[in-house]
Amino acid sequence: MRTCLVVDDSRVVRKVARRILEDLHFNCEEAEDGQQAYEYCATAMPEVILLDWNMPVMSGIEFLEKLRQMPSGDSPRVVFCTTENDMSHIQRAMMAGANEYIMKPFDTDIIKSKFIQIGLIDEE
Amino acid sequence: MKISDFELYKSLLYEKSGLVITPDKSYLLDSRLTPIAKKWNFASLEAMTLQLRAIPDNKLIKDIVEAMTTNETSFFRDTKPFQIFQETILPVLLEKRKIKKTIRIWCAACSSGQEPYSLAMILKEKEALLKGWRFEIMATDISDDILDQAKRASYTQFEVQRGLPIQYLMKYFMQIGETWQLKDEIRNMVRYSNFNLLDPMSRLGSFDIIFCRNVLIYFDEKTKGDILNRMSTQLENDGFLLLGGAETVLGITDKFQPNPEKRGLYVKTQPKTDTPSATGSGSSTSSTSSFTSGLFKRT
Ligand SMILES: C[S@@+](CC[C@H](N)C(=O)[O-])C[C@H]1O[C@@H](n2cnc3c(N)ncnc32)[C@H](O)[C@@H]1O
Numbered sequence: 001m002r003t004c005l006v007v008d009d010s011r012v013v014r015k016v017a018r019r020i021l022e023d024l025h026f027n028c029e030e031a032e033d034g035q036q037a038y039e040y041c042a043t044a045m046p047e048v049i050l051l052d053w054n055m056p057v058m059s060g061i062e063f064l065e066k067l068r069q070m071p072s073g074d075s076p077r078v079v080f081c082t083t084e085n086d087m088s089h090i091q092r093a094m095m096a097g098a099n100e101y102i103m104k105p106f107d108t109d110i111i112k113s114k115f116i117q118i119g120l121i122d123e124e
Numbered sequence: 125m126k127i128s129d130f131e132l133y134k135s136l137l138y139e140k141s142g143l144v145i146t147p148d149k150s151y152l153l154d155s156r157l158t159p160i161a162k163k164w165n166f167a168s169l170e171a172m173t174l175q176l177r178a179i180p181d182n183k184l185i186k187d188i189v190e191a192m193t194t195n196e197t198s199f200f201r202d203t204k205p206f207q208i209f210q211e212t213i214l215p216v217l218l219e220k221r222k223i224k225k226t227i228r229i230w231c232a233a234c235s236s237g238q239e240p241y242s243l244a245m246i247l248k249e250k251e252a253l254l255k256g257w258r259f260e261i262m263a264t265d266i267s268d269d270i271l272d273q274a275k276r277a278s279y280t281q282f283e284v285q286r287g288l289p290i291q292y293l294m295k296y297f298m299q300i301g302e303t304w305q306l307k308d309e310i311r312n313m314v315r316y317s318n319f320n321l322l323d324p325m326s327r328l329g330s331f332d333i334i335f336c337r338n339v340l341i342y343f344d345e346k347t348k349g350d351i352l353n354r355m356s357t358q359l360e361n362d363g364f365l366l367l368g369g370a371e372t373v374l375g376i377t378d379k380f381q382p383n384p385e386k387r388g389l390y391v392k393t394q395p396k397t398d399t400p401s402a403t404g405s406g407s408s409t410s411s412t413s414s415f416t417s418g419l420f421k422r423t
Contacts, residue, residue, distance in 0.1 A: 085281060087299050090290065101290045103281050110285045116203055117289050123203050 001027040003044075007037040007060065008052040008081070013104075017050055017081070020108050024121055034058025038066055045075050048120060050111075051098075053082035053089065061096055068097040077118055081106060125150050129173045133157070133188070136176075140189045141266055142322050142347040156191045163187070190267040194342070197235040199288040200242045205337065205366050208386050210246050213364050217332055218257075220362060226258040230331040230358070232321060233339035234263035237274030237314065238283070241306060243335075244313040245292050262328065264319035271316050277306035321351050325358050332360050337388075338368035345376055352377040356392055365390040 004026040006017045018028040029046065031037040033055040040046075049067075053060040060080065067073045077099045082089070085103040093101055100114045115121045130150050137143040145153070154169065161172040164184060176184065200206050217227055231240040240263040247259050265271050284293055284304045297304045319328065321339065334355055340348045356379035359365060365380055366388050367373070373380040373390055380390040 087294065090294060094290065094294065103285060106285075110282075113198075113286050117287075 001025070002048070003027045003029055003046040004048040004050060005029045005031060005037060005040060005046040005076075006050045007031045007034065007055070007063065008050075009033055009055040010052075013052070017111075020111050021050070023108070024112065024115065034060060034063030034066075037063050041067055041070060041073065041076070045072050047076060048115075049076050049078045050081050050102075051078055053080065053084045053093075061093065064093070064096045064098060077120060079114055079118070125154055125169075129170070132173065132177065136185065137189060137192055140185060140322075141193070141320065142343045142351075143189075143192055144342065144344050144347075145192070152192070157188060160184075160187050160191050186268075190269055193267050193270070195235045195267070195270050197238045197338070198283070198286040199238045199292075201239065201287060201337070202369055202388075203287070204386075205335070205388050206242055206246060208366070208389050209243065209333070212386060212389070213333060214250075217364075218254075221332070225256055226260070227333070228260045228262065228329065228331045229333045230328065230335065231261065231263040232319075232334060232336040232355070234265050234274060234316070235270055236279075236283075237263065237277055237316075238287075239263070239335060239337065240274075240314040241277065241310055242287075244310045245296055247313065248296070248310060259313070261314045262331075263314050263316050264328075265316075266318070266320045268318055271318060274314075275311075275316055277311045278303045279306070280304070322347070325354050328358060330358050330360055332363045334359055334363070334365045336365065336367060338371070340371045341368065349376045353379055356380060359392060361392055361394070363392065365392075 002025070004021045006014050006021070006028060007030075008014050008017070009032050014030050018030070021028045026048065029040065031040055035058040037049065037051070038058065041049075051060040051064065060082065064078055067076070067078070074097070078097065079100040079102060080093045080098050081102040081104060083104045090101050099118050102110055102114055112121070116123055130147065130153065133153050134145050137145055157172070158169050161169045164172060164187070166172040166175065172184075175181075176188075221227055229240075229243060231243070234240050240261050243261055247254060263274065265274070278300070279297075280303060284297065293304065296307050296310050298307060299305075336351075336355065340351065343351070352373060355365065356377070367390065369388065371388075373382065379393055381393050383389040383391065
């Protein structure tokens with residue numbers, strides 16, 4: 001099964017995301033901040049990472065910059081999922097190597113639509 | 125709603141827009157027409173219905189018809205049709221129209237504009253390849269309200285996240301407060317006009333591609349057949365028709381044939397030629413096989 005790592009400091013958001021991702025047939029792993037996500041990726045690279053921006057310890061953007069430096073750190077598809085919804089944040093994320101960008105609030109439709117766009121799942 | 129009132133709206137909607145409304149959807153009449161009654165300063169929906177029976181005011185009827193349309197849409201809805209447009213239709217037409225260098229596209233029920241603008245963005249991305257070409261995107265709908273929205277091209281955060289790749293958002297939209305405004309370079313590529321699919325189509329001219337998606341589902345077979353038959357006369361003989369995922373020509377008209385490999389894509393049925401080579405065992409299959417082997421081959 002394909003793995004999606006959900007990185008978000010809110011337990012509620014992780015839970016909602018998990019439900020959606022499992023419906024899309026992803027195995028879901030969780031991290032509470034960028035540091036935890038970094039440690040997870042050091043042991044195994046997930047296929048997809050759903051990434052919040054503002055988190056304690058290490059932010060999403062900082063994690064992404066580090067991830068893309070890691071060996072095979074270019075393989076995971078990274079989809080930002082954050083309340084930051086202005087153009088400058090979007091541009092910065094894409095420059096840092098994100099593949100897609102979701103502005104919270106999100107729902108099943110949005111995640112599905114973004115995953116289809118980056119070729120992770122097929123239109124049924 | 126009283127049965128007699130339901131019948132009144134049912135036949136009014138059928139006659140004016142083709143919409144078929146069944147008794148189990150009668151709650152929709154209540155919920156969508158009550159605001160119209162309020163807007164027109166009627167004491168109640170019943171009062172509006174009474175007035176409508178006595179003096180059918182065209183403006184009021186128009187409001188009622190518009191209120192009952194379903195405008196659900198999204199950028200690059202269903203993805204595949206836009207892939208087909210880009211990878212299958214465009215290469216063929218670029219070859220076939222290389223003298224004329226003009227391609228006319230009709231979005232026949234465009235709602236708030238996401239469909240025509242998706243096509244416009246695809247064409248913009250290919251600008252370098254399309255130098256010297258003229259693309260006309262004509263987008264029509266029965267509802268003036270929705271056409272105004274389409275022309276404004278200002279979308280909510282929710283709308284720009286369904287189907288729109290983030291790169292397109294960055295390139296072609298400006299953020300204005302809470303909304304996302306499509307830039308003029310894309311907006312200006314689409315021409316809007318009010319058009320009821322039940323009306324004669326000849327004034328629209330002829331098209332190379334027709335997108336008629338997710339509107340026929342609201343009509344009965346007779347209306348579907350009638351619209352498709354008339355559409356076939358507006359479509360060039362080598363043109364393309366795209367229907368929505370739940371729509372088909374099968375059993376409705378023989379003017380179009382589905383492309384067996386590309387869901388939602390249809391071409392015009394070519395008139396039977398009586399030349400000796402086309403008769404005999406393979407007369408019906410020969411036309412299909414020539415188009416599968418020629419036009420639609422994956423490259
Ligand atoms: C569900 S939307 C489809 C939008 C878009 N084509 C898509 O696939 O996403 C249907 C549209 O058809 C329009 N419509 C309904 N009846 C019509 C008619 N008789 N003539 C023209 N447009 C009509 C409605 O106003 C509505 O905007």
